[in-house]
Amino acid sequence: MKIGYFPGCSLHATAREFDESLRAIAPTLDLDLTEIEDWACCGATSAHATNHLLSIALPARTLALAEAQQHQQVLAPCAACYNRLATAHHQVAKDAALAQKVNKVLERPFNNTVAVRSIAQILHELIPTIKSKVKTPLKDLKVACYYGCLLVRPPHLDNSDDAEQPHSLEEIVTATGATSVNWHKRLDCCGGGFSISRTDSVIRLSRAIIDDAAAAGADAIVVGCPMCQSNLDLRQRAMKRADSPIPILYITQLVGLALALSPKNLGLNRHFINTKAVSDRKFSNDTDVAKSAAGGQS
Amino acid sequence: MTADTSTSSETSKQQARAHASIKAQLKSATGINPAQCYQCGKCTAGCLMAAEMPLKIHQILRAIQLDQIDKLLTDESIWLCLGCETCSTRCPNEVEPARIIDALREIAAQENPKELPRYINAFHQAFLKQIMRHGRIFEFGLIAAYKLKTGRLFDDVSQVPAMLTRGKLALSPRSIDGIKDIRRIFKACEDASVASDNKSDKGSGAP
Ligand code: SF4
Ligand code: SF4
Numbered sequence: 207m208k209i210g211y212f213p214g215c216s217l218h219a220t221a222r223e224f225d226e227s228l229r230a231i232a233p234t235l236d237l238d239l240t241e242i243e244d245w246a247c248c249g250a251t252s253a254h255a256t257n258h259l260l261s262i263a264l265p266a267r268t269l270a271l272a273e274a275q276q277h278q279q280v281l282a283p284c285a286a287c288y289n290r291l292a293t294a295h296h297q298v299a300k301d302a303a304l305a306q307k308v309n310k311v312l313e314r315p316f317n318n319t320v321a322v323r324s325i326a327q328i329l330h331e332l333i334p335t336i337k338s339k340v341k342t343p344l345k346d347l348k349v350a351c352y353y354g355c356l357l358v359r360p361p362h363l364d365n366s367d368d369a370e371q372p373h374s375l376e377e378i379v380t381a382t383g384a385t386s387v388n389w390h391k392r393l394d395c396c397g398g399g400f401s402i403s404r405t406d407s408v409i410r411l412s413r414a415i416i417d418d419a420a421a422a423g424a425d426a427i428v429v430g431c432p433m434c435q436s437n438l439d440l441r442q443r444a445m446k447r448a449d450s451p452i453p454i455l456y457i458t459q460l461v462g463l464a465l466a467l468s469p470k471n472l473g474l475n476r477h478f479i480n481t482k483a484v485s486d487r488k489f490s491n492d493t494d495v496a497k498s499a500a501g502g503q504s
Numbered sequence: 505m506t507a508d509t510s511t512s513s514e515t516s517k518q519q520a521r522a523h524a525s526i527k528a529q530l531k532s533a534t535g536i537n538p539a540q541c542y543q544c545g546k547c548t549a550g551c552l553m554a555a556e557m558p559l560k561i562h563q564i565l566r567a568i569q570l571d572q573i574d575k576l577l578t579d580e581s582i583w584l585c586l587g588c589e590t591c592s593t594r595c596p597n598e599v600e601p602a603r604i605i606d607a608l609r610e611i612a613a614q615e616n617p618k619e620l621p622r623y624i625n626a627f628h629q630a631f632l633k634q635i636m637r638h639g640r641i642f643e644f645g646l647i648a649a650y651k652l653k654t655g656r657l658f659d660d661v662s663q664v665p666a667m668l669t670r671g672k673l674a675l676s677p678r679s680i681d682g683i684k685d686i687r688r689i690f691k692a693c694e695d696a697s698v699a700s701d702n703k704s705d706k707g708s709g710a711p
Contacts, residue, residue: 215640215641245680246639247635247641249632249635250631251631252632253632254587255606256613258606259693260690260693261606264686264689307696310692311692311696313685355586355590356588359592360589360592393590395552395586395588398586399586399587403624403626407556411552
């Protein structure tokens with residue numbers, strides 16, 4: 207699958223391991239990523255909290271570049287970037303007056319032809335390939351799938367999954383051989399962009415999420431958003447959870463472990479909460495298990 | 505728009521602005537009709553920040569219906585919304601409260617910049633300045649600028665060395681090639697937003 211890649215600012219910095227693990231699993235999954243040249247920040251929360259047109263124009267410029275660079279679809283692994291790019295695509299498509307304004311501001315051709323895809327959508331589509339390439343089924347690993355607020359929302363941007371009862375991450379996890387646990391706070395917000403401006407709120411919200419995953423017996427939480435990852439990972443000490451920490455993995459890292467890629471190539475050494483409890487685990491490697499995971503274990 | 509308000513005095517401009525219907529302004533900015541909200545409270549029930557908001561999201565919608573502009577623009581509540589879209593996902597009437605809040609913030613920032621909570625505004629300003637300078641977020645610079653603006657120098661610094669050893673913070677920024685493009689887009693959006701303010705608000709106080 208050929209796809210334009212929009213890493214967004216975080217995947218070049220605080221979420222480097224999301225980028226590393228995605229690039230590491232891509233060749234095995236026949237995912238052909240080409241980074242969009244000269245992309246700019248999507249504006250994230252700050253643009254849409256202050257200037258609506260700017261919040262559409264910034265991602266629209268990137269979509270216009272992708273179009274000029276002959277891409278039909280763009281992958282934005284960060285859930286927040288995905289939300290901004292998909293919102294721009296959606297609003298320009300349905301609002302002709304806005305489309306005109308945006309075209310005027312951009313001063314470059316823009317026909318809004320590029321589809322915006324999230325990491326959950328792409329990996330979900332690749333489940334058959336993942337199943338056929340699994341080398342180390344992550345048997346015995348219990349995972350809490352955390353969507354956070356924006357991965358499958360709002361529903362008008364993405365109807366490939368259910369906005370209230372999503373299942374795409376769980377199905378990807380199942381394809382790796384791991385088990386997903388039932389828990390309540392899959393979609394609750396972690397505090398998002400308030401990480402440095404209102405830390406107390408973030409700690410309150412993130413703590414509730416981690417406690418719930420722990421109560422459900424999860425060995426790890428998987429995420430698809432750098433903000434979720436850093437709020438849940440970095441703040442566990444402040445949550446006074448240091449004695450029973452839970453590793454927070456990107457979904458791409460979990461897939462990478464099942465593909466038997468090295469923890470270092472997947473950037474697992476970059477987390478604050480040590481991930482060895484997951485990566486050093488001896489998953490039973492007997493052929494029955496490998497076969498059943500490869501053959502479409504339910 | 506034919507109205508020419510350049511003759512009205514400063515005071516009457518301000519009065520007119522205070523009396524401009526917030527309901528109408530929001531309707532024209534978002535295409536959403538706030539009157540459709542029937543106060544079921546489903547949005548507030550799922551809102552994780554409701555506990556910290558003096559005005560809950562359904563109360564904000566009610567205040568809009570009643571055109572209580574001062575109540576809306578002087579309160580901290582609209583700045584506490586995380587934009588998580590849970591309310592918009594669940595509202596049975598497609599009112600999209602999260603989108604309404606964004607539009608309210610835009611109006612509040614224009615009408616009443618002094619009332620913005622300093623810590624949140626400082627973050628947004630520092631964030632946007634990063635994009636204007638480099639086209640991308642240079643996180644180290646963002647944190648530093650934010651800390652200097654708010655004087656909250658120490659609450660988070662203990663994390664910085666840990667970030668550096670993990671290779672998570674770049675120490676110097678690099679701008680994108682199209683940075684001129686970005687600066688022009690910022691300027692054009694700012695101008696457009698002032699222009700639309702002039703249009704929708706009959707007594708605009710734009711200088
Ligand atoms: S959920 Fe919708 S209709 Fe119900 S109170 Fe909230 S905005 Fe109004
Ligand atoms: S978008 Fe804002 S108002 Fe709506 S549920 Fe989330 S935090 Fe609450």
